[in-house]
């Protein structure tokens with residue numbers, strides 16, 4: 001699973017999504033994160049087709065809205081919109097108490113049928129993951145959750161690491177609101193990087209997968225420049241500490 005992906009939530013279907021995915025693929029992204037709820041799977045599919053890249057080169061995630069009774073019917077519709085035979089990762093978009101196991105068994109059977117390479121969950125707490133584990137089912141490959149220096153979910157990160165679950169960081173830029181924080185801008189200035197690169201690098205050094213969203217070409221490109229620098233332990237600790245200090249500033 002590529003550690004960097006493009007998130008496409010809140011991108012309008014049509015030109016905006018197609019253009020952003022096209023720019024991302026040109027910039028070297030090989031991982032796109034969409035969902036049936038985002039209503040832009042069709043545009044993601046169109047951009048993938050136009051790119052001419054072999055199917056196996058791009059990691060595609062979509063998500064089940066757990067309001068629907070049949071995961072099979074929903075994934076079939078998503079695949080049709082994406083124009084794909086399979087996705088790489090199918091996630092339950094949010095937990096539905098008491099129905100965890102029912103949905104999960106449906107996802108297991110979709111994986112057995114080859115309609116998704118891996119299956120996972122999103123917005124699950126460690127307690128909710130525990131509930132799944134206790135029912136004796138396959139461990140989710142991924143838990144996609146809000147994760148940034150302002151939402152540093154240490155306990156959940158450790159819990160997932162112990163079980164081999166990849167923690168995927170959504171809203172890694174705090175939807176743009178984290179970028180003005182003086183600790184982050186200070187580090188960006190010191191290292192000659194952008195504030196977004198500092199936040200994304202922090203998440204990657206915590207062994208998570210990041211899926212920042214941008215519709216702008218220069219930001220899509222810059223957000224991918226994460227692998228030619230490193231944050232020191234001291235820099236990491238400074239960013240770790242934002243979790244305690246800055247919540248109120250973010251509103």
Ligand SMILES: NC(=O)c1ccc[n+]([C@@H]2O[C@H](COP(=O)([O-])OP(=O)(O)OC[C@H]3O[C@@H](n4cnc5c(N)ncnc54)[C@H](OP(=O)(O)O)[C@@H]3O)[C@@H](O)[C@H]2O)c1
Pocket residue numbers: 006007008009010033034093122123144145169170171172173174175176177179194196211212213214215216219220222223
């Ligand atoms: N599973 C879930 O429940 C869930 C929930 C939320 C998100 N997600 C996934 O995670 C993805 C990312 O999260 P997100 O969209 O909430 O927020 P995000 O990636 O933290 O932030 C996106 C915002 O930051 C701005 N931005 C991006 N790069 C920037 C840069 N270099 N400099 C300044 N501003 C920048 C974007 O504006 P521009 O577009 O104008 O550049 C946009 O307003 C989503 O697209 C979605 O795929 C999943």
